[in-house]
Amino acid sequence: MASASREVHGRLIEALKSFISIVSTRLPDDVLKALRKAYEAEVGGYARLVYQAVFKNLEIAIAKSVPLCQDTGVLEFFIELGRSFPFSIELLKAIGEAVAEATEEGFLRPNVVDPATERNTGNNLGPRIPWIETTLVSGDHADVYLYMAGGGSSRPGSARVLDPAQGLEGLLEYVVNTVVEYGIHACPPLVVGVGIGPTAEVAASLSKRALLRPVGLRSPIPRMAELEEKLERVLDELGIGPQGLGGKKTVLAVHVEYAGRHPATLAVGVSTSCWALRRGHLRIFPDLTYRVLSHGV
């Protein structure tokens, strides 16, 4: 490698590693705010005890610079590449190395298991993993969104194609039943992502995109915003509460993302996040300086 490209590589690794360590050790500002609000809604029982442990845990994780949850997940990157950002290929190439180094340094647990061998790869790299989706946009910088997909919180994930006659009521029933059956074990209060579209895989993919939206930001489309509010109300009424020990708040938020559907299909996808929603937004500028926009650090 020529020295100029070595320098580019080094600086990208440094930016990505610093970003991964921040996402592993602290929650994004919006999630923290939502948790504080949910704590205020709880009046007693085990709910308040759980939140006190949660907040103490978050303090320790920052003070000691350790993963706030031991399950640092499988890493999923969603990248918006500005068309005049000069280091697109270099950035995509640096991700794997940064992930392996962050694992070595104890910011990530080695989670990735290769299904063909059933062995843990030991460095969080595996077939097609970390998962990377890229979109080309205008502009001169790169926006890197990271989501740490933990095991417990990914377990309720599902998608299914409903008949249009089942309508939004059918969709609501599907989401509620999914949360009742699996949500209790997935570290509530949850953030629930709902995707709607023509096919199961589009709906599933959009349900994950829904988790990337800042908590508390409503869909700009009134009918979807209404659906989000209704689902939040209904899911809270279930009384599952933090850690499934009973309480007022079962969800921190419900986000709906959608795509046009086929006249004959109404596909719905559900992705859930635990309370410890670890995601981040890193912006890398063309001079390779960077900012973590999701975290006030």
Place this chain on the structure above:
Amino acid sequence: MTGLLVTARDAVHARFLVEGVPLPLNLRGLAILHAGPVMVKSGSKWVCRSIGPTTSMRMEYYEYEFIEKTGVKVVIGKGGMGSKTAEACKKFKAVYAVFPGGCGALGAEAVEEVVGVEWLDLGIPEALWILKVNELGPLVVTIDAYGNNLTELVKNSAKARASSIINQLKRST
């Protein structure tokens, strides 16, 4: 909780009960934790950077037999467990407790020493870690030695509310 704590999750349960490999240590009267920690090696010593519970429900397939065969007295995890585990707790006088999920830094704070590790070939998260802990908590017992199951109560009540809400919706459309 203070004392000796051994991690055992999916692969440890499966190797012991499905493959029939004897456990490398006697768990009689001890506590297990459903967990896969973040561990780093510092010289010859393992250091625990983060440890909290994993979803216990995945161990529901095995836990009755695990409690029966090992004589373990305390099972710690998150999210609660089902009726078979509750039956084992009643029959063999054990309890299941929840440590708040996601609190890996709080858990690591309670680890005084990583005493040892067995079955490391299963990978760091799945290995059997032997830990000395001091005041690990808070712990909420959700299945007691009489088989009472708090999670089951919360889940059944959520199910009842869900079906009444869904019926209401159907009537209103």
